[in-house]
Amino acid sequence: MEQMQLPLLWFMLAAYLGAFMFYAFSFWARNAKIRSLAQKFVYVGLFLNTAVVLLRSVLIGGLPLNNGFEFGLSFVFAAAVVFVFIERKFNMSAVGLFVMPVLAAISVWLVSIDLSVEPVMPALRSYWLAVHVSAAVIAYGSFAVSFAVAIAYLIKDKKEHDSTSRVHELPSLKVLDEVSYKLIFVGLPFLTIMLVTGAVWAEYAWGSFWSWDPKETWALITWLVYALYLHTRFMKGFKGKRAAWLSVLGFAAVIFTFFGVSYLLPGMHSYLV
Amino acid sequence: MLKFISSLKLAVFLIAAIAAISVLATIFPTADAFNSWTFRLLVVAFFINLGTCTIKILPALWKQLHREASQVPVQAEYTAYDVDRESLIAWLKEQRYRVSDVCEGNQIKILASKGRLGLCAPHVLHISLLIILIGAMMSMSNTSGFVMGQVGQSRPFPAELVGHYGENSYIEILDFQTVYDDKQEVDNWVTKFNLYIDDTLVAENVETKVNEPFAFNNMLIYQNSYDYRHLLEVTGSTVAEQNSAYGIPNNLPLTVGADTIVVADLSGKMYLQVSDHVNPARGQFVQPGDALALSEAGAQVTYLGTIAYSVLEVKTRVGTPVVFLGFILAVVSSMMFLCGRYREFWVLCNVDEQECHVHCYSKNAVVVEEMEELLHEKWNKKAEGQ
Ligand code: HEM
Numbered sequence: 001m002e003q004m005q006l007p008l009l010w011f012m013l014a015a016y017l018g019a020f021m022f023y024a025f026s027f028w029a030r031n032a033k034i035r036s037l038a039q040k041f042v043y044v045g046l047f048l049n050t051a052v053v054l055l056r057s058v059l060i061g062g063l064p065l066n067n068g069f070e071f072g073l074s075f076v077f078a079a080a081v082v083f084v085f086i087e088r089k090f091n092m093s094a095v096g097l098f099v100m101p102v103l104a105a106i107s108v109w110l111v112s113i114d115l116s117v118e119p120v121m122p123a124l125r126s127y128w129l130a131v132h133v134s135a136a137v138i139a140y141g142s143f144a145v146s147f148a149v150a151i152a153y154l155i156k157d158k159k160e161h162d163s164t165s166r167v168h169e170l171p172s173l174k175v176l177d178e179v180s181y182k183l184i185f186v187g188l189p190f191l192t193i194m195l196v197t198g199a200v201w202a203e204y205a206w207g208s209f210w211s212w213d214p215k216e217t218w219a220l221i222t223w224l225v226y227a228l229y230l231h232t233r234f235m236k237g238f239k240g241k242r243a244a245w246l247s248v249l250g251f252a253a254v255i256f257t258f259f260g261v262s263y264l265l266p267g268m269h270s271y272l273v
Numbered sequence: 274m275l276k277f278i279s280s281l282k283l284a285v286f287l288i289a290a291i292a293a294i295s296v297l298a299t300i301f302p303t304a305d306a307f308n309s310w311t312f313r314l315l316v317v318a319f320f321i322n323l324g325t326c327t328i329k330i331l332p333a334l335w336k337q338l339h340r341e342a343s344q345v346p347v348q349a350e351y352t353a354y355d356v357d358r359e360s361l362i363a364w365l366k367e368q369r370y371r372v373s374d375v376c377e378g379n380q381i382k383i384l385a386s387k388g389r390l391g392l393c394a395p396h397v398l399h400i401s402l403l404i405i406l407i408g409a410m411m412s413m414s415n416t417s418g419f420v421m422g423q424v425g426q427s428r429p430f431p432a433e434l435v436g437h438y439g440e441n442s443y444i445e446i447l448d449f450q451t452v453y454d455d456k457q458e459v460d461n462w463v464t465k466f467n468l469y470i471d472d473t474l475v476a477e478n479v480e481t482k483v484n485e486p487f488a489f490n491n492m493l494i495y496q497n498s499y500d501y502r503h504l505l506e507v508t509g510s511t512v513a514e515q516n517s518a519y520g521i522p523n524n525l526p527l528t529v530g531a532d533t534i535v536v537a538d539l540s541g542k543m544y545l546q547v548s549d550h551v552n553p554a555r556g557q558f559v560q561p562g563d564a565l566a567l568s569e570a571g572a573q574v575t576y577l578g579t580i581a582y583s584v585l586e587v588k589t590r591v592g593t594p595v596v597f598l599g600f601i602l603a604v605v606s607s608m609m610f611l612c613g614r615y616r617e618f619w620v621l622c623n624v625d626e627q628e629c630h631v632h633c634y635s636k637n638a639v640v641v642e643e644m645e646e647l648l649h650e651k652w653n654k655k656a657e658g659q
Binding site for chain 1: 281282284285288289291292295296298299302307398409417456458459483484485486493495497586588593596597600603604606607608610611639
């Protein structure tokens with residue numbers, strides 16, 4: 001069964017890439033029919049994504065949250081679920097053009113790494129880990145989509161005055177700004193839960209709830225950036241463009257916490273990737 | 274001055290500054306920025322900023338939570354709806370609003386609110402952060418050290434903790450086990466021990482394992498790591514000094530004459546292997562007492578057993594309970610955020626009229642829009658000028 005993971009992942013990647021292509025095509029052709037085709041590809045991708053998550057759960061006999069691959073897999077899954085939710089609720093399917101590249105990029109990474117099932121070291125055998133990583137997956141999923149919506153905002157903002165521009169296919173600036181904010185407002189509590197449960201787990205496993213390990217520090221930086229996002233919104237002139245840039249910055253911190261720290265900086269968490 | 278100290282502007286500056294230093298600290302780890310005075314000063318400033326801001330806001334929060342129908346303002350933008358008072362109240366209750374009303378002369382005021390948890394959430398979160406910071410400052414006085422020993426040994430407390438627990442405190446290691454799961458993979462390491470403080474037995478036959486440290490008052494004892502040695506004995510060699518007992522680490526080679534000897538722990542079973550680098554290596558699973566011939570005629574190596582060292586970390590934990598209290602509050606507040614934002618409907622109507630004048634109140638413009646939409650969907654707006 002372990003061998004089934006890779007082909008399923010490839011199909012999932014193809015579906016997300018296909019969705020991206022059709023979103024791009026529909027954007028270029030201003031064609032809603034093609035866009036609904038793109039949506040179908042998203043559903044197929046999400047279906048396959050769910051299949052890999054379930055398969056992996058069966059293989060390891062638990063939630064797929066134990067190593068870098070499993071985390072990435074769940075992350076893509078969460079981001080796809082969040083996207084499907086907001087595209088239905090706020091009728092903003094066109095934003096898929098910006099969400100799909102994120103999903104596809106992480107999927108590319110997933111097919112390129114080691115998928116074998118390895119034993120889990122004792123320190124990782126903790127219920128705190130499950131809560132810690134689940135919260136991270138939900139937070140990161142929301143932030144990924146918020147980032148994509150913020151990019152859509154920035155692009156639309158740039159071309160707003162050009163009445164012939166295709167950016168008018170996108171939802172209004174106000175809706176983009178609000179949805180990007182809402183996703184951060186929902187994501188931040190989960191990031192808080194991630195930090196807290198991570199600290200509790202570290203206290204039980206390593207005897208210190210905080211040790212300024214680079215991954216920890218970067219998770220804190222991410223949390224601070226999003227806290228900054230929420231507080232600057234109370235200040236004049238910080239909605240819209242500046243907020244969108246902060247969302248981009250926040251997601252850059254997410255990505256650096258996940259990849260950058262593991263590949264560029266040393267630390268306790270390096271076993272995760 | 275107080276206004277500035279408790280301001281959101283300062284908060285934004287401080288959060289940005291703390292984030293910026295943290296970024297630099299991970300890029301230049303040797304600078305030890307988290308122990309620098311600049312960083313500590315920023316954290317203290319953050320604490321004061323958040324503390325004063327919270328104290329300043331709490332009375333307003335209290336008032337908001339205790340708002341009554343009589344406080345519904347008359348001077349606000351109201352929209353008239355074609356609905357009688359009872360139906361509107363019934364509908365609001367259906368939507369899980371808390372509804373109160375009051376009759377003032379000819380006018381009835383209604384206040385409907387929901388989302389109190391959401392209203393309190395940021396404040397509970399801020400308070401939790403203050404508590405965590407207090408606990409973290411307290412925990413800066415904590416010390417820790419290691420105790421290493423094999424089964425049967427009594428080992429003194431680490432030097433770092435002698436100041437706290439006296440010179441005659443020690444740990445007697447009774448047992449040390451590697452626990453395997455049903456797939457024969459290491460699940461945990463467990464040490465059983467007696468704990469003596471000042472020569473008095475304070476904990477008998479207690480255990481500590483990874484993820485489940487043993488707690489005693491303000492002290493925690495962790496299963497930090499372990500180490501073990503395989504005991505071997507070589508006999509029958511013509512080279513006298515080779516006939517000896519050896520204690521070798523797991524999986525590391527021991528050279529005896531032409532042979533290389535290795536003992537590997539394979540899921541709790543010991544595998545002894547001898548190789549002379551000419552013929553194929555010979556090996557087998559061994560029990561204490563089992564022997565394997567060496568390449569020199571008549572010489573053999575006997576496996577005597579494996580002794581394990583448990584490495585324990587002893588720590589004081591001043592402040593940790595405070596930090597954990599803050600953690601619990603932070604998680605609770607996070608859940609409160611997800612319970613929805615605070616909102617109020619203000620309603621005015623005349624005693625004898627079949628229409629209600631409604632104002633939607635929330636700090637968040639989108640919530641106001643949502644509320645208005647909800648109202649329009651359910652009730653008809655009165656045409657203007659009526
Ligand atoms: C990094 C630490 C902090 C975190 C994670 C945090 C979190 C939050 C969150 C999630 C909200 C709700 C935002 C919204 O409704 O969109 C909030 C609101 C607020 N925060 Fe913070 N905060 C932090 C630090 C501070 C500091 C230092 C101050 C000091 C001035 C502050 C003052 C406020 C104020 C005044 C509000 C508005 C509360 C209201 O709605 O009445 N925060 N905070």
